[in-house]
Amino acid sequence: MHYDLHDGRILTWALEAHAATHCNLRCVQCCPLSPHLPAWTVSPERLGDELRTLARVLKPQVFKFTGGEPFLHPDLPALLDVARASGISEQFSVTTNGFLAQSAPDAVYERLDRMTLSVYSSRPLPERSIARITERCEQHGIYLTVKRIDAFQQLTPDSPWASEAQTREVFARCWLKTRCHLVHQGRFYLCTRPPHVETVVRREHPELPALSEVDGVSLDGPELLARMLGYLERETPLETCRRCLGSSGPWAPHAQLPRGAEQDRREG
Ligand code: SF4
Ligand code: SF4
Secondary structure (H helix, E strand, C coil): CCEEECEEEEEEEEEEEEEEEECCCCCCCCCCCCHHHCCCCHHHHHHHHHHHHHHHCEEHHHEEEEEHHHCCCCCHHHHHHHHHHHHHCCCEEEEECCHHHHHHCCHHHCCCEEEEEEEECCCCCCCCHHHHHHHHHHHHHHHHEEEEEEEECCCCCCCCCCCCCCCHHHHHCCCHHHEEEEECCCEEEEECCCHHHHHHHHHHHCCCHHHHHHEEEECCCHHHHHHHHHHHHCCCHHHHHHHHHCCCEEEEEECECCCCCCCCCCCC
């Protein structure tokens, strides 16, 4: 993968930050593993620092608040303000399941350029809520995308890949590594998986390496542009790819985990 530069900044498709890692839904095969993570929200001050640093070397077409469910953050307007002030992008978006978005304060809608509404067949948002969100987006000039999702792609393999060849093939075919870049707790990642797979896997295997450290670029330290380019254009898989199907997994009907269900412990 080759990335172009403009004014010393790497041009990318998108950059995400998790406003919250927890969620009010429990989708099976949730990409950032929200149903299995402790509640966590990002602080506006920390995110502002990270985005100002990244904005010197990175220029995504759009910056997205994702999660988890972003509307669980207690101060989404403050997050949007620090993100816009950082200069990281010209477009600011939020991706939501919609259950809290319909009644969110105007202060959120006033600060958004785009919204992606994911409507899941296993827990459908009522049509009247979709209509209300659509109306509010129109009032505020927000470009709304409604995604109706009735199937999910398995992301977690039954066991870690045994061979290097399998891991390389999954990585080579994975489109998430160019579309789902993440900034999270002081590091930049090719995708949303490393910090969250680490949290889940190390509960049972604390001896395993910290995936967030081996698979992410620290925003601290010199030569960030060179380190970011080398990382983005790598041909070697992440360590996390050993525990991921990327975009190669089989499809299944969308479903919710039962309340309180433990994760299917197939990783190791
Ligand atoms: S709504 Fe999104 S973040 Fe929440 S559990 Fe489902 S896939 Fe994960
Ligand atoms: S861990 Fe690897 S295979 Fe999985 S989404 Fe990230 S880059 Fe793709």
